[in-house]
Amino acid sequence: MRMRFSIVTPVRNGMPWLPECIDSVAAQLPDVELEHIVLDGGSTDGSREWLKEHSGSHVTLVFEPDGGQTDALARGFDAAGGAIFGWLNADDILEPGTLLRVAREFEARPDAVLVSGSALLIGPDGAIVGAIPTPQASNLNELLACPTNLAQPSTFFRAAFYRRAGGLDRRYDLAMDVDLWMKLAALGAVATMPDAVLSRFRVHPSAKSVSQATASVRQDLQIRRKHGMRIRSRAGLMLLRAAYLRPIKWRARSTLRRVLR
Helix, strand or coil: CCCEEEEEEEECCCCCCHHHHHHHHHCCCCCCEEEEEEEECCCCCCHHHHHHHHCCCCEEEEECCCCCHHHHHHHHHHHCCCCEEEECCCCCEECCCHHHHHHHHHHHCCCEEEEEEEEEEECCCCCEEEEECCCCCCCHHHHHHCCCCCCHHHEEEEHHHHHHCCCCCCCCCCCHHHHHHHHHHCCCEEEEEEEEEEEEEECCCCCHHHHCHHHHHHHHHHHHHHCCCCCCCHHHHHHHHHHHHHHHHHHHHHHHHHHHC
8 A cells, every 4th residue: 555645735825936836746646645735824916716726636725814834734734644744835846756755765764753855945936056955864863963954845754653743833933844853853763865855945035944044043943952952062053153143243244334334
C-alpha cells in the first residue's frame, strides 16, 4: 500500500504565485496518493475565484476566516487523513518528483519521524537567487547545535508523530516550523537528504521571512532555548547576534548616514 500524503496550503491573497504552487502539487500525481487541503482565510485578489475554477479532485478547498497562518495550518492538519504531512505556502513550489522521493526515504527509514531536503531560493520572477542547505542533523541535539534550520517546504513528517507532539503551537506566528521540528525530533530520528532539492522557497518584500526577519530570528532563538539550546553554544551565539546585535548596527549605520547628509 502506497503512503498517502496530506499537503496543507494556507492562502491570504496568494496571487500571482498561487497557480504555480497548486500546479506543483498536482504534478506529484499519479506517482503518489495525496490530498491537498487549501485554506483561504479571506483573499480579495482573485485567489478564491482561481481556486474554484482550477482545483483538481484531489484538492479540498476551505473558505473561512482564520486566526493567521499557524491557525490555518493547524486546522488543515486536523482535517488531514494522510500518513505523511507537509505544508506548502502559496508562494512556494514543490520540485517534480519530490513526494515520490520522500516516500521512498520514509520507507527506507522506518525510524524517521521527519524527512527533509534542500530548497532553492527564488525571487518574485522565479529566478534562482540562492539555496537553503540541509543541516547534517539526525536528532534533537544536533538540530539545536546547528544555526540553520530545516527548509520548511522541503520537510515532511509522519502524521502519527505530529499528533503525538501536540501539533503546531498557535502561539508562534513566525518560527512555528522550528518549534514543530524540535518537538518531532524529540520523538524519533531525523532523516536528511542533503543532495535532494525538494522545493523552491520564494523571497519577496511582502513575505514574512523578509518583512519580519528580525522578529522571526528572535522567535527562533526563544523556541530553541525552550527546547534546550545553550545560549553560549555556536548556534546560540550566532542567533543572538542576528536577533539583537545586527539590528543595532543597522540602526547605527542608518543614523550615521542621516547625520552625514
